């Protein structure tokens with residue numbers, strides 16, 4: 001049962017100017033139907049690459065992805081992607097941006113009127129039904145991201161792939177969208193893989209958090225089960241001990257086990273910061 | 289102290305310009321209309337001054353005043369020629385009518401008027417030719433550019449050819465085009481004059497490259513995310529071009545088309561001069577050969593006209609771009 005989406009032995013090597021570059025190595029992950037997975041890891045470790053392989057936009061050098069019993073070999077609407085910078089077509093209205101996908105996916109199965117209703121329904125889900133005929137340049141960043149999510153949802157994908165969907169938004173807008181996403185998720189029970197840099201977001205939304213080690217040749221470091229009951233309430237969770245424990249675990253992975261490569265470089269060059277980190281380590285040991 | 293010392297006139301300007309909306313609007317008008325106008329006036333004065341000091345074997349170099357006089361002359365000649373033409377046909381009709389009166393079975397025919405083409409006839413011919421040549425080029429160049437932009441393989445294959453032919457002067461093409469046209473175009477009742485086709489094809493050959501190159505760059509530079517959106521949706525190729533490629537490449541396509549039209553217009557005049565094909569170029573050449581004291585003035589009228597028409601053609605393309613482009617807020621210049 002636990003293999004609706006099966007990523008097995010995936011690795012990828014890019015051909016770059018300075019020779020081959022191994023970005024990913026031996027990624028194994030089995031995902032249940034209806035599961036919400038977060039991918040977290042330092043910048044440049046290969047999260048987007050994993051997502052693009054599942055989307056079919058990149059071809060894995062070795063290993064492969066099986067979704068619902070079928071091998072992934074090209075992009076398709078059953079693996080809809082929500083892009084970090086919304087990627088709405090600037091010359092189409094909100095309605096048309098969602099419609100362009102719907103018209104392709106349901107070309108044979110829905111009538112014109114049904115499509116229209118479906119497009120409007122999906123825009124209602126993300127609370128964007130008030131701006132159907134506006135152009136992307138006429139709405140805010142948060143609204144654009146909502147439309148991007150509606151476009152993906154409207155394709156009725158088997159897996160929804162989101163690459164830092166809220167990364168470019170301010171904290172308040174982000175919180176609103178996270179709530180919207182949880183609401184939609186509890187209704188539709190989608191299978192979701194979401195990349196994020198935000199630890200709170202990962203714990204709040206996910207069933208499991210997949211933490212990736214640093215590249216090159218990045219792989220899955222640890223997987224954390226988030227067994228908080230749903231529906232989750234962000235304010236209530238702030239005082240929940242288990243929530244904070246989970247949060248701590250992700251932070252520990254990111255900041256202790258997988259030092260940011262940029263930090264490592266800095267330490268190599270500067271003696272003072274080296275000393276400083278030694279001091280802080282001593283303090284930590286004392287505290288323990 | 290210094291405020292008091294300001295002259296009343298200066299204080300007036302200062303008051304108008306500082307922050308008051310009406311003053312700001314006035315300043316904007318000065319900037320938009322006043323400055324170009326002042327520029328033209330200064331140029332005309334400078335032109336007249338310089339022209340007065342240049343003496344050629346055909347007399348003094350024409351200044352704005354002479355150009356104005358010759359424009360009036362050319363218009364008068366044009367009207368006279370038209371009247372002659374009308375009179376010519378009228379005479380034929382009268383004669384034929386008389387003939388038919390005497391003998392209803394008489395064969396009558398109307399001969400074409402073969403008077404000299406006036407300046408305005410030449411303008412029309414040139415416009416017509418450049419439009420035809422440019423249209424041929426656009427019809428080939430835009431699709432070719434789109435295909436090159438979409439396929440890196442094809443681009444690599446075609447790029448060397450483009451790079452080699454791009455810098456070729458139109459005048460180098462002209463003899464080849466002339467020979468090919470006269471060899472291949474042997475229709476019974478030719479729809480077009482051969483000289484017309486020669487000019488038009490030469491224009492087309494030179495118009496191709498800017499549009500091909502800019503379209504290619506525009507299409508190849510489409511946002512990767514938008515291409516990925518199309519791949520995820522699995523848009524069919526035609527819809528991909530129509531919904532994603534064309535709208536994003538429109539600005540670059542038009543940049544190319546505008547460059548092409550400007551090139552084509554320049555090329556046409558040169559080709560007409562060299563090949564003695566009817567048009568503004570021939571007008572200039574004929575006047576030069578003519579060598580009367582008015583010739584330089586008349587040539588200068590043609591020069592100014594060529595410039596004005598080039599300018600208007602570019603504005604026309606801009607207008608079309610505004611119509612076609614989705615981004616109405618883009619600043620087009």
Ligand SMILES: Nc1ncnc2c1ncn2[C@@H]1O[C@H](COP(=O)(O)OP(=O)(O)OP(=O)(O)O)[C@@H](O)[C@H]1O
Nearest residue numbers: 014016021023042043044045046047048049050215
């Ligand atoms: N098309 C490509 N060609 C060559 N190298 C690539 C390509 N795509 C990604 N890489 C490299 O693979 C590594 C992983 O990139 P990726 O974009 O997946 O990182 P990421 O985890 O998504 O980072 P971020 O959090 O900053 O988005 C990087 O070192 C990147 O330079």
Ligand SMILES: [Mg+2]
Nearest residue numbers: 047048049163
């Ligand atoms: Mg990324």
